[in-house]
Amino acid sequence: MTDIAACAEVLESAARDVRAVPKLTDSEPFDVATAYEIQRAGIARRERRGERRIGVKMGFTSRAKMIQMGVDDVIWGQLTDAMLIESTLDLSGLIHPRVEPEIAFLLGRDGFKVAVGFEVLDSRYEDFRFTLPDVIADNASAAGFGFGAWHEPRDLSNVGLVMEIDGRTVQTGSSAAILGDPVRSLRAAVRLARDAGTPLEPGSIVLAGAATAAVPLPKDAHVRVTGAGLGSVEVTTR
Numbered sequence: 384m385t386d387i388a389a390c391a392e393v394l395e396s397a398a399r400d401v402r403a404v405p406k407l408t409d410s411e412p413f414d415v416a417t418a419y420e421i422q423r424a425g426i427a428r429r430e431r432r433g434e435r436r437i438g439v440k441m442g443f444t445s446r447a448k449m450i451q452m453g454v455d456d457v458i459w460g461q462l463t464d465a466m467l468i469e470s471t472l473d474l475s476g477l478i479h480p481r482v483e484p485e486i487a488f489l490l491g492r493d494g495f496k497v498a499v500g501f502e503v504l505d506s507r508y509e510d511f512r513f514t515l516p517d518v519i520a521d522n523a524s525a526a527g528f529g530f531g532a533w534h535e536p537r538d539l540s541n542v543g544l545v546m547e548i549d550g551r552t553v554q555t556g557s558s559a560a561i562l563g564d565p566v567r568s569l570r571a572a573v574r575l576a577r578d579a580g581t582p583l584e585p586g587s588i589v590l591a592g593a594a595t596a597a598v599p600l601p602k603d604a605h606v607r608v609t610g611a612g613l614g615s616v617e618v619t620t621r
């Protein structure tokens with residue numbers, strides 16, 4: 384039997400001490416269902432510290448990400464208010480951060496708004512390497528996220544995305560990379576949350592998943608992600 388609480392504690396200490404740990408399945412293999420229990424235990428610990436769940440993130444919804452990380456199934460993780468990045472991000476608390484361009488959704492009472500976004504990933508595992516259950520247990524590598532201005536729904540089947548670091552283009556892609564249309568990812572998130580008994584309330588945020596591979600996030604850098612017709616979102620690191 385996998386010790387759920389002990390696994391959650393290992394991952395939490397890794398984040399707190401800013402030190403990567405060997406992936407959990409190195410010592411004991413576990414399945415996807417157990418992995419989500421570990422993820423839930425980690426989120427429950429955050430909630431006990433006063434963090435609030437404000438939405439969910441989808442992972443591996445694009446081939447670019449599946450290929451980059453060597454896994455082949457869609458996963459999801461939880462977003463808390465402490466992960467929200469306003470305009471600057473201090474990297475001293477992160478192990479080996481990466482950044483990727485996202486499409487973000489804001490759920491309303493009977494509809495949604497959309498924005499361009501970014502996600503900062505920081506695997507708690509050594510060398511950013513893991514199996515599917517490992518990364519699920521590690522809350523899908525979630526570390527932080529931000530989004531630009533919210534827009535009314537529109538055709539999202541082919542929105543061009545550009546990610547720049549210090550004015551240099553580091554990734555370009557299309558929202559089509561996200562399950563063909565990021566709205567599919569939104570629907571999957573709503574269904575997963577409902578099936579888990581934690582339905583997404585109005586005001587929740589959904590990150591649909593990266594359209595491109597993630598890139599290392601350097602210190603003292605200026606990151607900008609632009610989505611055609613959606614404006615842009617920026618973050619400065621230090």
Ligand code: OOG
Pocket residue numbers: 440441442443444445448452483502504506518523524591592593597
């Ligand atoms: C896992 C998270 C994947 C995405 O957008 O596909 C993800 C990772 O790559 O470390 O967030």
